[in-house]
Amino acid sequence: MTPEERDAPIYATFTELYSRGFSLDIGICVFVAGIHVAAIALGVWAAVFAPADWALVAGVWALSHFVLGSVSTTLYTHRLITHNATKKVSAPVHLFFCAFGQIFGVQGSVRAWAANHVLHHGVDRHGKKEIDPYSATWFPDPLRNFLWSHTLTHLFNHPESDERRRAYKATRHKVIMWQDRYYGLLTTFWLFLFPMGLGYAWGGWSGFFALLAGSMIGSVLVQHNTWTVNSVTHMWGWTKGLRSSAANNYVWLGPFGEGNHHGDHHDLPRDYRNGFGWSGWLLDPTRYGILLLRALRLIGPLNRASKREEAEVLASRKLAKLEARSRLCTEASELYQQFEARVLELRKDWLEAVSRWESLRKESKLMQQATARRDEIAHEIRAAKALVEARKEEFFAAVERLHAQIPSYAN
Ligand SMILES: [Zn+2]
Ligand SMILES: [Zn+2]
Structure with missing residues (x-):
């Protein structure tokens, strides 16, 4: 299959999707729209009306949320779990990320995320891009492709397929299965109850709204940061001759490494690194985290391309x-x-x-x-x-x- 055949559009408009078995997921739409509206409203409150100290607290909370959610997605969900960068991940690592870190990525459970991502890479192996949930080449124009791969895809229920069922049923560690079952509760706790409760105990209503503002702004930032990997890195880049669907190579950290050298990742997906040589070292902070976990013997030997x-x-x-x-x-x-x-x-x-x-x-x-x-x-x-x-x-x-x-x- 040539790159031209692979990248040829398969749908003309978004409305065509309804006749192909897609349907809007109202619950997800309300949730995503809700946190965006809350982030804007509370952001205005923190910037304009909140006491300066609480505005600072909101900013620090949002930044911490953003870093934790981004790194958890790249390091744990993406490289260690979906791509099996190592055969052995210890229970404390599973627990830390499933019960805590990955919830701040606000992108569904580890199990669901991994299943979708397997389908995303599948297009490089079997060319079935109609089952790549994040495809940036389904439509004839860049605007639709961007909107779809960046956000809209997450708001739809996608039609079932054997590949999707298999990817979702893949055997995963029991902590991952537990997180999948209680994902809604964990999200409610870490994104809402925890910051609101801590904020109120710390500083009454100002604290309540400051930490909620940090949580909502952090959620929106981390989502868009990760989504750009599916949209931007698959639509624009300057590396010629990539074997995969990714376009590569942005000097942009994305969610801490995946944004750069995304084509390198697609060409050698089981490698724990993102990018070769010195630029890979400089532009891939996620690998430092993986190497630290390895040095602490919390994960097993790492896969890397020869x-x-x-x-x-x-x-x-x-x-x-x-x-x-x-x-x-x-x-x-x-x-x-x-x-x-x-x-x-x-x-x-x-x-x-x-x-x-x-x-x-x-x-x-x-x-x-x-x-x-x-x-x-x-x-x-x-x-x-x-x-x-x-x-x-x-x-x-x-x-x-x-x-x-x-x-x-x-x-
Ligand atoms: Zn990709
Ligand atoms: Zn990947």
């Missing part, structure tokens, strides 16, 4: 530059094919150099205890890495050369 898999992704993106070539005249076509064969050979050389470097690194880890051959192998690793860089440069330069020559081969 250097070879990373290199394959980068090579296929680079080669995408050549796919857009124009029609070539017969003589030029032959010459071009020779160059192209050379480019593919260079790609193979580079990937082989990466594999060799990677296996030496593994060997070196096994030899950590034994001191013999350590210096020797360290030297070999340095040389293998230098070879990787050289082969990569050669391959990239060859693609660029060929790309630059395309106009002279065209009819």
Whole structure:
């Protein structure tokens, strides 16, 4: 399936959805509209009428809510649970996020969120984008696509499908199942009763409204922050040759990492990281949290793509530059094919150099205890890495050369 076929619209308007089995979820509509109206009204109250101290408390509460809800969604619900970045998550981690942190993400239970997200990634494997609940390519125009993937999708009941049923029935930890059952109560407690009760006990009605304002503003901010991953990162970006439905690469933290390199994530979804190399390190704070949990032995060993898999992704993106070539005249076509064969050979050389470097690194880890051959192998690793860089440069330069020559081969 070509990207054009994958991204072709399947619905003309929103009203068409009703005849395809979608229906508005009135309860969700009232809830989402309610917290938006409350956030605006209480925000005006805090900014204009509230005593300065309470306005500050509302702001700090909203910010804390926003950070906690965002990180819980990215770190726990998204990477650890939905994508199984590790096989082992300890009970305290499940409890902290299910009974507390993830509720502040205000995006449904962990179980439901994970099921929807599995369907979202499914389009990269089987191309069935009609079951991707957050698809940003269902409609013919960007405005409808944005409104749908950003918010409207959450307000609708979607038609059932075997894939949806299977995703929802996936076996999950018992704490996740418990949270799913009591999600409404947990939300009522953490988003409303807790801030209102604490606020009233702390400072009477001013405290009551200040903390409620913080809770409502935090809820709205965290929702829109996470929703932008489904809308913005799937609609706009500048990385060419992505294999997935994501568009990538924004210099924008999104909900603490998922906003950047979203295409990298779609190309290698089980990786606990979002983004490769240094930019991945700099723009992905969620991974620091995951590494901290790992250092504390609260989660098991982490999945990450091999250097070879990373290199394959980068090579296929680079080669995408050549796919857009124009029609070539017969003589030029032959010459071009020779160059192209050379480019593919260079790609193979580079990937082989990466594999060799990677296996030496593994060997070196096994030899950590034994001191013999350590210096020797360290030297070999340095040389293998230098070879990787050289082969990569050669391959990239060859693609660029060929790309630059395309106009002279065209009819
Ligand atoms: Zn995505
Ligand atoms: Zn994902």
